[in-house]
Amino acid sequence: MYLKLDYQNIDLSKRKSEGLKALDKILSKQGLGSDFLGWTHYPENYNREELQRVLEASEKIRSESDLLVVVGIGGSYLGAKAAIDMLKPYFDKSFEIIFVGNTLSSTYTAEVLKYLENKDFSINVISKSGSTTEPAIAFRLLKKLLEEKYQDKAKDRIYITTDPKSGILRMEAESAGWTTFTVPSDIGGRYSVLTSVGLLPIACAGIDVKKMLEGAQQAVLDFTQKDLDNNLAMKYAIIRNILYEQGKKVEIFTTFEPKLRYLGEWLKQLFGESEGKDSKGLFPTSLIYSTDLHSMGQFVQDGSKIHFETFIRIEKPELDIIIPESTDDDGLNYLDGKSLNYINDKALEATVLAHNEGDVPTIILTIHEINPFIFGYLVYFFMMSCAISGYILGVNPFNQEGVEAYKNNMYALLGKKGYEKLAEKLK
DSSP: OOOEEOOOOOOOOHHHHHHHHHHHHHHHTTTTGGGGGGGHHHHHHHHHHHHHHHHHHHHHHHHHHHEEEEEEEEETTTHHHHHHHHHHOOOOSEEEEESSOOOHHHHHHHHHOOOHSSSOEEEEEOSSOOHHHHHHHHHHHHHHHHHHHGGGGGGGEEEEOOSSSSHHHHHHHHHOOEEEOOOOTTGGGGOOTTTTHHHHHHHHHHOOHHHHHHHHHHHHHHSOOSSSSTTTHHHHHHHHHHHHHHTTTEEEEEEEEEEGHHHHHHHHHHHHHHHHTTOOOOEEEEEEGGGGGGTHHHHHSSSSSSSEEEEEEEOOOOSBBOOOOOOOOOGGOOOOOOOOHHHHHOOOOOOOOHHHHTOOOOEEEEEEEOHHHHHHHHHHHHHHHHHHHHHHTTTTTTTTTHHHHHHHHHHHHTTTTTTTHHHHHHO
């Protein structure tokens, strides 16, 4: 088993039919948002020719550039960032991946452009429509720098991942002759990490994306089973909804391994954007322990009881350290000969016990180790859990109409054509 699920004193039997009904909606494509269920069998049915092109492009990029600049926001970058941070050594700078277009910070963007002046770089622009403001601005600025630096060779360093047929970016790419990859039309951004959206930057980081897809293929087999006892994704979705109905309105994704920080960021988007509708849904957030035990730990333990925790535990660390014996009177002699991972694991166990006593329910998801296969398996687990959970909740897990509200206001305030009436109303 690649994933273990532990939880406390929750009877799932009465909710089994809800879970099965939700899963059946996904597999039969009869639920809300069924046009965006392409991710369910994508790990088995992905385009082999496109994957080969991704691998060839990643080799070319690594051979002629010092780094890759990934331009995208939300699902266009979070999955790749999560994979790279989780699977690469902390201080490996052999090939750098920089993410832009996910903020409107003038300082960050200017510093990136300055940093790139003396670097050989390529860019991967990821946007289904090509019209999202943040990445569109970043691309315009980066394209100008590329053209100044490489002149007529600039187009060979631009890689576009966009809609297969339509959109501003697709038309521009075909006109300019840029290399293109596809965002499948039936897969939304937050469910797209296992497509070319995530695979190109992940492959450029030197990570085995074929193994990642193999892990996701195994997850398809495990989490499409119509059997509650053996389908952990369905179990997890039911548990979340039970706790939500008991008044636990916040889910804290917690890990004791900082490499999983951006996995937490991806989970926040996945669950927040999928379930936060019709005044419903758990509020997803994330913490890194034991660091955050010394800042947020007080609130989690003794604050208002609005939350539960989902721990992502790693059974086997990539590296470990043995605490050496010492004659110094530093108060640590009781740790002599113990490994740092053993201490970290006991900190997790102690935290679970304390928080349970403080009326904070906990779920523990244990993976054996960190590797590309497990990453693919884990992200599919969460995507399937999220879809099942959304259907149990009674919302469409695949749209995000609420995101458009700020965009429309911003377009109006900035004077975009077609938004004149809204601009008048806002003023």
